Amino acid sequence: MQKRLNDYFDPVERRIEIVKAVLFDGVYLYTEAEDDQWRTKTQWLYVDSLPMYLYTEAELxxxxxxxxxxxxxxxxxxxxxxxxxxxxxxxxxxxIDLI
Known part of the structure; x- marks a missing residue:
């Protein structure tokens, strides 16, 4: 669709872009009460010393x-x-956003 829009509306400079609306992939954090006795859902917040960033629900x-x-x-x-x-x-x- 991006190619078609650029061909029709901006054939020379091709500046029309289509991007995902959600920019972050979320990770759900379980509480101890939500942890399953058969399968653990617990995850570490720091994996290989790289921080895992937390976002609000509105950002996700x-x-x-x-x-x-x-x-x-x-x-x-x-x-x-x-x-x-x-x-x-x-x-x-x-x-539609203007850039």
Whole structure:
């Protein structure tokens, strides 16, 4: 889809990008009460001396499946939305951001 959008709306500079909306992969931390007696779910926070960063739920979830980044050059957003919705799955949500 990114190639099609660049071919149609920005054929020379090809600045239109499609990126994932969720930037972080989450790791769930279990409490001792949630630990299973048959299979341990306990994990160390530091693996091979590299820190594991903790994020809030808002940072791990998004209302959108992908983000379409377009240059601020007067692209007709109605035509852009029509083109995106023609090629994307109906169950996906997206957002258009100007760069």
């Amino acid at each position: 979830n998004s209302d959108y499946d992908f983000i379409v980044k377009i240059p601020n050059t007067g692209i007709n957003q109605l035509q852009l939305r029509a083109e995106i919705e023609y090629y994307m799955l109906q169950s996906k949500n997206y957002r």
